[in-house]
Amino acid sequence: MVRRRDTPGQGAGSPVSDAAARHSDNKAMGPARHLGVMHGRPAWLKMTTAALAILLVGGLAFAAFWVVRLQMNISKAPLGAGSSRTEDPVNDSTDRMQILILGSDTRDGKNSEYGEADLSSGYGQSDVMMMMDISADNKRVSVISFPRDLLVDIPECTDQKTGQVFPAQSGVMINEAMKQAGIGCAVDTVNKLTGLEIDHFMMADFNAVKELSNAVGGVEVCISDAVYDPDSRLRLPAGSSQVQGEQALAFLRTRHAFADGGDLGRIKAQQGFLSSLTRKIKDDGTLSDPQKMLKIADVVTQNLTVDDGLASVPSLLTIGNRLKNIDISKVAFVAVPTTPAPTDPNRLAVAEPAASQLFAALQKDVDLTDPTAPPSPSPEPTESAPAPSPSTPVETAPPAYDKALQPVTVANGTGVETRAQEIAQAVIGGGFSQVAQLVAQPVQKTAVYYGPGFEKVAADVAALLEIPATQVLPEPSVSGVQVFAGADFTSGAKMGAVALPSDIVNQTAGDTVCQQANPDLITY
Structure with a gap:
């Protein structure tokens, strides 16, 4: 579309034809666009334009050369x-x-x-x-x-x-x-x-x-x-x-x-x-x-x-x-x-639980230089349960029990060999001394099962390990309480938390480290 031109006394003007612009002597219509109008262009402008054109073409050619060369290099x-x-x-x-x-x-x-x-x-x-x-x-x-x-x-x-x-x-x-x-x-x-x-x-x-x-x-x-x-x-x-x-x-x-x-x-x-x-x-x-x-x-x-x-x-x-x-x-x-492999001391096996702790930290995208850094973004707060109405009778607290007498078993379904022992130690540390360990088939999701009469004990064990209340389930066949640890609980004593050895990072790129020479190859 030809842009409209304003002319004196006429408001918005009508489109001007190319023929009129090329041949009219009316100055109000602007300069005539004869080819000869560029003959007066300064020499320095011509040279600058030519140099820029050469640089542009040369730069494009250079870039194209390197892109093609590097691309051909890649296997x-x-x-x-x-x-x-x-x-x-x-x-x-x-x-x-x-x-x-x-x-x-x-x-x-x-x-x-x-x-x-x-x-x-x-x-x-x-x-x-x-x-x-x-x-x-x-x-x-x-x-x-x-x-x-x-x-x-x-x-x-x-x-x-x-x-x-x-x-x-x-x-x-x-x-x-x-x-x-x-x-x-x-x-x-x-x-x-x-x-x-x-x-x-x-x-x-x-x-x-x-x-x-x-x-x-x-x-x-x-x-x-x-x-x-x-x-x-x-x-x-x-x-x-x-x-x-x-x-x-x-x-x-x-x-x-x-x-x-x-x-x-x-x-x-x-x-x-x-x-x-x-x-x-x-x-x-x-x-x-x-x-x-x-x-x-x-x-x-x-x-x-x-x-x-x-x-x-x-x-x-x-x-x-x-x-x-x-x-x-x-x-x-x-x-x-790692640790020396049981089958061959000249080979290595993953050292547990440290290896699983590292892999769990990587899966959770933990900063290995600062494992205690808070995760970002933080989860949205959940809505609290509504307060009971005045007409609702308030339940009395269940009677206290002796933790030392409660049977708790830890079933290891994590796929990590030493996890049952690690979780059992955490349960014992919480005051439950009657703790046994079981080997179990691998499962994805951790659960705390409880038999008749052990609901309160199961809730306390789950709270100790920070296992969500939605994963505490009744199971008549269980005697006491059973913590069935799954693939979502392969690290640490608290579910969802990451435990890492304090020396897991060998060095950062900012550290200058001098290697220790093998005494057998030292020369003097």
Whole structure:
């Protein structure tokens, strides 16, 4: 539509035709739009316009080049291996998100110098396994390490490429989860162990570590004594050192240089390395510097495999953008609590109840650096029951009873081996000394059952454990009171509360930690 023009003395004017505007000599109709009117444009304006056009075209070409290059770098694989999911895909920008980070020990291609290919059959094993948990408000990150020697149950997994089905396995090292059916099987295994549903994964090989450490100009690490590990070829002096390239990879790979030469010392060293790397990236402003980010993105994506949901440059940039402003004191590094496995002292099993407490805290999105922080938002207050009317007779309080004489049993349906003992101790601590323990089939929801005449006792036991009154139920077959603990009560002495070991956090990204050298590898 042609815009109406106001002309003197006529109010709102009628639309002016192009022909009139081009050829009229009437000044009231505005300047004639002959092509020759631009001939008088200053030279500086022409040059500026041309320069801006070149910069715009060049910038678009540069951006397009990097988007295409980075996109071509990315390899992808399925997120799961057949296990069903109950949660919808997350919004990568605004939702809480868990990313499983894996280091592959495959010896193919550039990694062949670290051993023969037959040392890593199939998809390879996970040399490093960590889960990064980013809060929805981007104010904290928890990084949970899983020891490679941890014995776990691996669910049935289907290779999404070939369709081959691998049966479930029990008591298998967690690093073997992706060996046959791929990365998705490792994701399903961690989901089964933790009760979470991982949203994404990132898997890098040996070369990624070398290239990343070179790209940032080295990472500072610290060790108590000079060491040399002939297996990984790590050689470090006592104190602080800058490692990059081969030495950075050796620092992360060594299985013998730290503590007692076991997997737990290796995990603490890996966490110390990542803490130092986080501090350096934050101090250098890397996440806010497009040129530095492009350099790192290029070297990392060349050695990275991600799930389909992360297999785009914008998705990866979204993750980086969420991390750039997080307070490093709120980046918590944790290891799954373990104990020597009963079947093999050279392997590890989850330590209970500490492991279940950690997993329950993760499921409830607890701040591991401050477990006592109040949840947000707080639940809405429930309406109180109406006061009795004057015509309603007020019931008298039931007669007092002797807690020491009341039979209470604790049935463990949580699936956590030591929970009955933990809950029984809480009941005994409340004055009920006649407490027995039972093994029960796993159930989802906790209940307190009571036999005839034990309603008041059941209510008091439920209040002691903070089990809702709606879950206190009559059951004629029960003698006394029975606390049937379910999957909603896997942690702590109070239902809904989270109990965590005081030392669950190994360190935060703000801590500078010097690793303890393995005495057997100290050099002088």
